[in-house]
Amino acid sequence: MKPRDESELAEAIRAAAGPLRVVGGGTRPVVRAAGEALHIGGLxxxxxxxxxxxxxxxxxxxxxxxVEALLAGERQRLGFEPVRWNALLGAAGESTIGGVVAANVSGPRRLQTGACRDALIGVRFVDGRGEVVKSGGRVMKNVTGYDLVKLMAGSWGQLGVLSEVAFKLQPAAATEATVVLEDLGLGDAVAAMAAAMGSPFEVSGAGWMPGVGTMLRLEGLAESVAYRVGRLSAALARFGAVRIQRESSGALWRALGEVAPLHGLAGAIWRFSVKPSEAPGVVARLGCPVVLDWGGGLIWAVLPEGVDARALAAPYSGHATLMRGPGVVFQPEAPAIAALGAGLRAQFDPRGLFSGGAGNGL
Structure with a gap:
C-alpha cells in the first residue's frame, strides 16, 4: 500500500485485515515486523x-x-543533530523525517540541546482505528497535547503512523572547533568529558572514538569559539596534550554520530544508555570495540552474534538495545512502565496492527 496523503493513509489502516509493516526509508531495520507493507513516502x-x-x-x-538542505539554505538546523545509521546497520535507502521522530534519533548535540522529542512541537498521526490524531501545534508557545507529542518520539511506530511533524529550529553555528585529547584511558576520558561539560564554555559535543581520542566540540561565533577553545584547553591541561581540529571538525562529529569506527565489523551491534560514570566499567566488562557519545552516556559496541551484551555488561543502570543482529532485543521494562505502555497501545492500536513496531520502516 502506498497512500498519497493522510486521508488515504487513514483509509488504508481502517481497511487493514491484519498487521501492517510501516516502510519509510528502510534505514533503521531494528524491529522486523511481519505484515503487509505500508509505504509512507507519499506523505x-x-x-x-x-x-x-x-x-x-x-x-x-x-x-x-x-529537510536539511532546506534549512541550510536559511542557515538553520535541527538542533538535535539527526544522524544516519545506514552503514552501521547495513541498510540501504534514505532516512525520512518521520523515521527520525519514531526512533527519537538524536546526535552528539543532544547533551546540549536535548533529544529529537525536545525539538518536536506537534504531530499528526493515524492510529490503529484509522482515525487522525493531532497533538501540539505549529508554534513554540502552543503546548496543547505536549505529552502525546513526546510519546510519539521514540514510540517505534507502536501507537500509529506519523503523517506530519512540526519542529522548533535553531540558527546554524557560524563556526566550530574540536578539542581533542589523545591517549587517555576511558576512565580519564570520561572524567575529561565531565569536566568539559561542567565548565562554562558551552561544549556542544563530548565523545570518544578509537584512533581519535576524546573529542569536545565548541560552536558559535568565530571570536567566541577561539576564546572558549583556549580556555577549555587550559582547563583540561591536567589530562595531557591537547590538539585542536578546525577544518575537519564537522567530519569528526559526523563520524561519531554515524559510529564510523564500527562500520564493517562482523557481529551484533548493541547500544547502551547508561550513567556516564558507569561507562568505563561497562566497557571493561564488554571487552569489545566501542564508541562513546553523550559524555560517555551512550555506548555503541560490537559483539559476536548470540552474546547477550546486557548480561555481559551487568550491573549497570539505564538500558540496552540490540540494533543489528538476530532477533529483537530491547531492555525489559519495569512492570509499571510496561503496564502503561500496554495501556497506551490498547487505546491507540486496539486491533494490534502495529504491535510488532515499525518494522523496516525507520
Missing amino acids: AGVRLYEPAALTLVVGAGTPLAE
Missing part, C-alpha cells in the same frame, strides 16, 4: 516553513536530506 513535502519564527512543519515521509 512528503513541506507544509509550513517560517524561518523568522524558527518553525518547520513537514510530511513524515519527507527525506531527511531534503
Whole structure:
C-alpha cells in the first residue's frame, strides 16, 4: 500500500485485515515486523516553513536530506543533530523525517540541546482505528497535547503512523572547533568529558572514538569559539596534550554520530544508555570495540552474534538495545512502565496492527 496523503493513509489502516509493516526509508531495520507493507513516502513535502519564527512543519515521509538542505539554505538546523545509521546497520535507502521522530534519533548535540522529542512541537498521526490524531501545534508557545507529542518520539511506530511533524529550529553555528585529547584511558576520558561539560564554555559535543581520542566540540561565533577553545584547553591541561581540529571538525562529529569506527565489523551491534560514570566499567566488562557519545552516556559496541551484551555488561543502570543482529532485543521494562505502555497501545492500536513496531520502516 502506498497512500498519497493522510486521508488515504487513514483509509488504508481502517481497511487493514491484519498487521501492517510501516516502510519509510528502510534505514533503521531494528524491529522486523511481519505484515503487509505500508509505504509512507507519499506523505512528503513541506507544509509550513517560517524561518523568522524558527518553525518547520513537514510530511513524515519527507527525506531527511531534503529537510536539511532546506534549512541550510536559511542557515538553520535541527538542533538535535539527526544522524544516519545506514552503514552501521547495513541498510540501504534514505532516512525520512518521520523515521527520525519514531526512533527519537538524536546526535552528539543532544547533551546540549536535548533529544529529537525536545525539538518536536506537534504531530499528526493515524492510529490503529484509522482515525487522525493531532497533538501540539505549529508554534513554540502552543503546548496543547505536549505529552502525546513526546510519546510519539521514540514510540517505534507502536501507537500509529506519523503523517506530519512540526519542529522548533535553531540558527546554524557560524563556526566550530574540536578539542581533542589523545591517549587517555576511558576512565580519564570520561572524567575529561565531565569536566568539559561542567565548565562554562558551552561544549556542544563530548565523545570518544578509537584512533581519535576524546573529542569536545565548541560552536558559535568565530571570536567566541577561539576564546572558549583556549580556555577549555587550559582547563583540561591536567589530562595531557591537547590538539585542536578546525577544518575537519564537522567530519569528526559526523563520524561519531554515524559510529564510523564500527562500520564493517562482523557481529551484533548493541547500544547502551547508561550513567556516564558507569561507562568505563561497562566497557571493561564488554571487552569489545566501542564508541562513546553523550559524555560517555551512550555506548555503541560490537559483539559476536548470540552474546547477550546486557548480561555481559551487568550491573549497570539505564538500558540496552540490540540494533543489528538476530532477533529483537530491547531492555525489559519495569512492570509499571510496561503496564502503561500496554495501556497506551490498547487505546491507540486496539486491533494490534502495529504491535510488532515499525518494522523496516525507520
